[in-house]
Amino acid sequence: MFIPTASLSAHTTEDQCREMLGQLNSPEAVGALAAKMGIEFTELSHDHVTGAVPVTDNTQPMGLFHGGGHVVLAESLASMHSFLISGGKNVVGVDLNATHLRAARDGTVTGRAEVLHQGRTIVSHEVKMTDAAGRLLSIVRITNMILKTEPK
Template identity: 55%
Template structure:
């Protein structure tokens, strides 16, 4: 399902119906808030660490891309698909336990390009990573 939610379905329900994808599910992600203006998701540190016990940098990026791409697809609307074309992350702190939370907000919502910023914090509310993703929106081919 790539279309925007029907009028009687909110963004969180749309995200649940659409699914997060196998990787996000394996990493234990959960969406707790979902709209065009703000998406929030969580991910456990346990099971997503590098060998020295820190949350893997790639795990931050997977959380950010999952939130940003889903938000871009919600914005894209019926008959359109958002695909990632650029992503970058700056890690400023290491989470070693608990749960991290990603908050995704739009920087730009255009007809063909979206840009989202995702701020990931630890259980104490300290910023651990800042991710920016750019998605291109294109029309789905006719079926």
């Protein structure tokens, strides 16, 4: 199980964010599905997290990046970010909505999860997925509940 060395707050330094970012890219931290897909966290701060995934080997039968791939990337980013800003408490997704706007056939899909709301028990993110040209591919809104229990 992944245990962060620090939690994210408005006072987290850039050096601390870089250190946490390095820890996030281990298979233990991202989980088996995200590791199989090749998801990599690329940027981290208190108000957002960014990650990328290759289109290759993550396509549906028509050769397009799989719609579920958008959802896995979004949930991986938003859930990990919720986990870190909650101080390492367990989080569970309670709502997810995805709107697909454009297809990707190759390259990399990048997601940026930005906090819309952070409360004591609920964190909501909006995740925008783009291609290498910066074109918007999809938008996912995800809400996570912060549980009172600590990870085991």
